[in-house]
Amino acid sequence: MFGFSDHAPFPDRHVQFDRMGYDDIGAYECLMKQLAAEFPGLRIPVGLELDYVPGEMDIYRREYHECRRFDYLIGSVHQMFLGEKFIMFIQRELYGEEAMLAFVEGSIDMARHCRDFITFLAHPDVAAFHYVGGMTAKLEKAFRELGKISREENIPLEVNANGMRRKVEVTSTRRGYPWREAWEILASEGAPAIIGLDAHHLPNLSDGSFRKAADFARQLGLRIVNDELAEKILSGR
Numbered sequence: 001m002f003g004f005s006d007h008a009p010f011p012d013r014h015v016q017f018d019r020m021g022y023d024d025i026g027a028y029e030c031l032m033k034q035l036a037a038e039f040p041g042l043r044i045p046v047g048l049e050l051d052y053v054p055g056e057m058d059i060y061r062r063e064y065h066e067c068r069r070f071d072y073l074i075g076s077v078h079q080m081f082l083g084e085k086f087i088m089f090i091q092r093e094l095y096g097e098e099a100m101l102a103f104v105e106g107s108i109d110m111a112r113h114c115r116d117f118i119t120f121l122a123h124p125d126v127a128a129f130h131y132v133g134g135m136t137a138k139l140e141k142a143f144r145e146l147g148k149i150s151r152e153e154n155i156p157l158e159v160n161a162n163g164m165r166r167k168v169e170v171t172s173t174r175r176g177y178p179w180r181e182a183w184e185i186l187a188s189e190g191a192p193a194i195i196g197l198d199a200h201h202l203p204n205l206s207d208g209s210f211r212k213a214a215d216f217a218r219q220l221g222l223r224i225v226n227d228e229l230a231e232k233i234l235s236g237r
Contacts, residue, residue, distance in 0.1 A: 001230050004032055005047035005074055010056070011063055025068070045071035045233050049122065050114070052077040052106045057113040065117040072233045075114050075155075076122035077106040094132050097139065103127035104142040108149060115153040120194050120229065123160035125182045128175040135181045143182050147189025156225050157191050159183070159217045161209035162198035178213065183220050193222040194229055 006028060007019035020028065032046040047070050050060045064070055080087045080095070080102040087099050107124045124146060150157050163177040186193075195214045199205050217224055 001043040001045065001234065003045045003047055003072065003233070004035075005049045005072070008048040008050050008060065008064055008073075010053075010059060029068075043234060047072040047074060047119070049074040049076050050110075050118065051079070052110045054081055054106070054109065057110070060114065061117060071236075072119040073114075073117055074120060074122050074158075075107075075110045075118035077103055077110065077124075077127070079106075080127065081106065094130050096131070096133050097136055100127055100131045100133065101138055101142060104139065104146060108142065108146050111146065111149045111153065111155050115149075115155055118155065119233065120156040120158055120196075121150070122158045122196060123163070123177065123198075124157045124186070125177045125179040126160060126163065128177045128179040128182065129163070129166065131175050133175075135185075139182075140185060143185040144189055147186040147191040150186070150191035151189055154192065156194040156229060157186060158194050158196040158198075159213045159222070160196050160198050161213040162196075162200070162204075164209040164212040164216075165204065165207065178216055180216075180220075183216075183222070187220045187222050191222070192225045193217050194226055195224060 009020055009022040009025065011022050029046065032044060036042075036044045048064055050064070050073055052075065060073070064073060078088065080099040082098060082102055087093055087095060104124070104127075107121060110118070111121055124143075146157070149155065159178055166176070195210060195217060197204065197210050214224065
């Protein structure tokens with residue numbers, strides 16, 4: 001099985017950090033069908049990654065769960081909303097506890113509101129890549145809440161192999177991801193985990209990052225559910 005999941009656009013274009021335009025969705029679906037026909041021996045489920053935007057989850061539910069019915073949908077957070085301001089993770093701006101907390105709270109909000117149609121929640125610690133600080137009481141409480149929701153609603157959290165590829169000098173104040181302290185908390189809450197390859201480029205498929213991420217998860221005693229999730233996706237459940 002080899003799944004594809006591009007970032008989902010908003011139908012009315014009012015959110016501008018889309019990875020592809022809404023008009024490209026049909027072409028995306030057609031391309032995936034062509035790939036499946038070209039490689040009949042390989043199962044190729046087609047998915048989308050849904051970027052968190054407060055108050056906008058009904059659009060995702062209506063458009064990509066109820067109408068188009070993709071094989072799987074991934075929930076994710078890439079921007080931290082601080083009142084009317086938001087920080088995009090990809091801007092590589094360093095930030096402190098307030099933004100990091102907003103990121104985790106966004107993951108919690110998405111897990112709650114999308115629990116009935118997201119297959120898993122991607123990289124719940126990715127914002128640690130630009131976080132300057134340590135594990136605080138507020139962050140620990142938030143990660144515990146996320147872990148509890150993950151366990152109770154059976155929403156796996158992704159140990160993201162892309163973090164194994166990215167180079168960051170981890171210091172007493174700079175974290176990187178996967179963030180061990182955060183995952184220790186999530187593991188203690190019994191959150192199920194999926195190892196995600198998150199391959200953006202062809203060489204990523206065989207660079208050893210998946211194995212490193214799996215080893216990381218096993219060291220923490222996380223329950224890895226990749227096989228269960230693959231069966232669920234392929235069976236259409």
